[in-house]
Amino acid sequence: MENASALIEVKNLKVNFFLDEGTVEAVRGINLNIYRNQTLGIVGESGCGKSVLAQAILRIIPYPGKIVEGEILYYRSDDDFVDLVKLNNRGKEIRNIRGSEISIIFQEPMTALSPLYTIGNQIMEAIILHQKVNKKEARELAIDILSKVGIPRPDLCIDQYPFVLSGGLCQRAVIAMALSCSPNLLIADEPTTALDVTIQAQILKLFQDLQKEFNMSVIFITHDLAVISEMTNEVVVMYLGLIVEQAPAIEIFSSPLHPYTQGLLRSVPKLGIESSERLQSIKGTVPDPFEKIKGCPFFPRCPLGDSGICKDNNPVLNTVSPDHKVACFFWDKKKINYAK
């Protein structure tokens, strides 16, 4: 992976939300590369900053959130790149990237589409905006993309309003909209969370097929580890605005190093393993978002936390093997612990 060419380089990204009650540090210094044709999974609890990271890339962080530091380099080719952070978030340049080069799919398909316009209208809007086509050609393209995402009778479906379609069909329409201009990067922000399990499986399969077909990179954001294991080749685990562990999917599942990752894995029920062991949860809860964190963010909930070092020092993301990074002072000790 290291020699593949990067598509997005996130460097020391920090995003704050300036609320009346105080400042929330949603993303607290993230370094991350997304390579071409890679599927990157981002896992973490609600509020860990994974969605904000995605919104930062598209520069659609909602008010009162702001990027306070860092760079997001977007490489159109190896030597043609642009720092997305520097662009005016209402300007023409970022608008030309949104929806055409980088697109995003949100969690709730039913609310992500406006009920006042047909899905055709909303898909064609993106096509007309970014491609030099007339209305009729845009309609052809929209029908074409709708059939690619597996919508039955796309020529009829295109004139339907979102509220007459099922959640699964709506999500397919949203995916079609995101893919309509063949983006280089597709960000899927919990795309299957709102769907039932059978539809979820279909949509995931669709993602895999489409990625091959469209030759794009995908960032797959989820809190569902099962989805990650199926979908991605590289996994990033986030906790409180920081990356705590990053490794290939297989390695994350076979030998997680960070106690938080281990906790996450232990809290997922497994089928077929005969065991009287109770499902474990990570003790404690995510701390108050307004609190300034000085040491390791996971320290208050960590089974291995050492008040000597962890309380006041934040561990950096260390490369412990060629493709495995972890941010923990005790990562080697815990490995033994987990095996037990």
Next chain:
Amino acid sequence: MIPTLIMISMIAFVIIQLPPGDYLTTKIAQLQAQDELINEDLIEALREQYGLDKPIYVQYGKWIWNILHGDFGFSWEWQKPVKDVIGERILLTAIISFTATFFIYVISIPVGIFSATHKYSVGDYIITLIAFIGLALPNFLLALLLLFAGYVFFDTSLTGLFSAEFANVSWSGAKVLDLLKHLWLPVVVIGTTSTAGRIRIMRGNLLDELNKPYVVTARAKGLSETKLLLKYPVRMALNPLISGLSVLLPHLVSGATITSVVLSLPTTGPMLLGALRSQDVYLGGAFILLLSTLTVISTLLSDILLAWADPRIQYE
């Protein structure tokens, strides 16, 4: 719609007749007050002439039958056919109400959008302040204030809808111009409260919609902010304003009565009030019937508009 109108006409007719006595009792009382001799035969003759000796359903039936033939009956108080008494007043009331409606929406929608998209800015605070004053200020007080200001600062009388020389002449281009010159004051007075209310409604609705996922989706598509704003959240936020249209018109017509008295406007309000007090059945009934028809039509219009604006309604 038709059954509604029939019901309204019946209720209106009955309610006007409901107080004890009839138009003749009022008239007799008036004559007695002027110490005139009352001739029993004359009263009987009048009663027969006006049809007041017949039972109420006969009176109603006769009334409706005549209306269907374009005859609204005879106003006892004015001693003229009702049609001649109310024709121009209904027209002027309709003109004022529709202009006020137009004024209300043309002002409140853009101002509401500005207020919502510039939340907590200086502009928003100023708009909010003015809107609350507008909501709190009764129409007649605003009318009096404007009249006073007009008199003190510009030395003109702002009452009425026409200048003296046009008041009693027939319609002409110059008269229409004169009407337009006078129209703004009653329109502002009648429209202010509703405009203020609608600014607040628009602001609140739009603020609810601005952060909805479909707006973010549209933004992620690469749409420009203005286009995005108008196509997605604004159109959604307009719904309550469109459905509010049906309530607005009767509200304006009835709310304008006091304003009309203060500004001495030749509209329906003051005359309806007089007709009800003297139990001038046919005049009052005609007013109520025509205004109700106006309301029913405006409700129908707003329903059609709403169905056009929101496809979800057509599917229900």
